[in-house]
Amino acid sequence: MNDLTVPGRAASARRAPAARWRAYLPFATGGLQSLLQYRSTFVTTGVTAAAGAAVTVFLWRAVYAGSPPGGGPGGFTREGITTYLLMAQVLHILHANRVDDEVAAEVYRGDVAVMLVRPVSYPVVRLFSCLPVVAANAALVGVPVLALFAVLVPLTPPQPVDALLFLVSTLFSLLLAFLVNLLTGMTGFVTTNTWGVRMVKQSVVAFFAGQLVPLALMPRPLARVASALPFQGMVDGPLTLLLGRYEGVAGAADVLARQIGWVAGLGVLSAVLWRAALNRLEVLGG
């Protein structure tokens, strides 16, 4: 199996960088086409996301019901915590790129072998084909859910600078989500029960990213563990910037630097593991 990839990889390395990236474009448009076949999915994704947001938003609003107007626990106002939890859910929608499902399924079925014959890198193919999923989820699910809650509950509008920082940070959080899901999908090389692995990933990521409880409200030791993990950069990091909960330029730079560090680290890790997995890959049949 490994022999087959060698000529392809060598050929793609020789080509000009622009041509190399162009080779991946069809995977992005292909991803979009297969997505549009099931348009009703967006409605149900929206219902699921709105329900998930409502559970945490109402739970924490009940906590902040009696808090003083200057700010309750963790320095959040009632509007502030609502904005945090709602935007956390919107980020969660953007992170649902289905990469874990698809990689696990293709490894499990052996379809990944077909990919290896092509002169492209499989992880990069996955990155490109998840781009339309993320964009469509943002436009068709994220925006309506945000609009719905903006009507129902008061929110805190962000400062222009903070909004800009948030957008930059969101791009890194998307890359982190992609890498975490890629690594989760790669467990398909080792186990057939990727359902269990994905469920653990989902709960652990949601908890340690600060999606259900902001890191500022966790007891100190737990918050320290959470901020040492890469998941913190997926939700709590971007929202720290959005709500202006950082100290000056250094504070903002720290959030972004952590994200970039984890993107680089997980990128290297998944490249190494991917190569190691291919070396011991056996595909049955055919």
Add this chain to the structure above:
Amino acid sequence: MTRTFRRHLRLAFFLGGVGLHRLSAYRVDFALGAGAFLVRVGLQTAVVGLVFRQVPAVGGWTYHEVLFLLGFSLLPRGLDHLFTDQLWELGRKLVQRGEFHRYLIRPVNPLFSLLSERFFHPDGLGELAVGAVLVGWSGDELGLRLTPLQWALAPLLVVCGALIHTSVKLLFASLSFWTVTSLPSMYAASQVSEFAAYPLDIYHPSLRVLLTWVLPFAFTSYVPCVYLLTGAAGLVVWLPLVTGGALALALGVWRRGIDTYEMTGS
């Protein structure tokens, strides 16, 4: 009538035993499934703990009362999970891949036939165990003393709750007869059932109405818990009616669905 019932019961026991055999064959899969579930409930309990670090009561409910509610919500869910999770397969692929007809040609009821494919999903045991521990511990901390009537009704409350979960699942799975695959809507419904783990009092009034009378998940945990914790009968008298109605509706949709399937078949 009783003879067919006895035959089905014998079959169910036999097939359930066959299902248990999988446990020894796929040990790692079982460990992963049950472990994943423990992590999920563990973190859910941690969230409740973190909420009550900030305030002594939420929506008029104390820490141990909310844990009691969370634990109780796992009991009907686990019971339903244990026996009827084969319905997910119906929503996911059985209609899409044209595999459903095999349940129609067997000499038993098609629904029984579908469920019997895998009568026992051991992951549900984890939910029941964690739920029982949470209910027992928090009930003890609250100094809860149930009356004999409450003790007698408690198992019934769990069974009715499980039947409501099953009805909602059956209804959404049956939609696949018209929409080919109904997995996304099944996910959405199961996500909505998460509301049942927290007191209904904290939600927006419209959401409360939805959870009580449209997708009646309130009757799987909130309503029984209010009765067990305070003794106030309130909504609990509606429970048999809601359970019966939900079951009747789901079975009706399922039957209509089977007819549709027969018509489209070759």
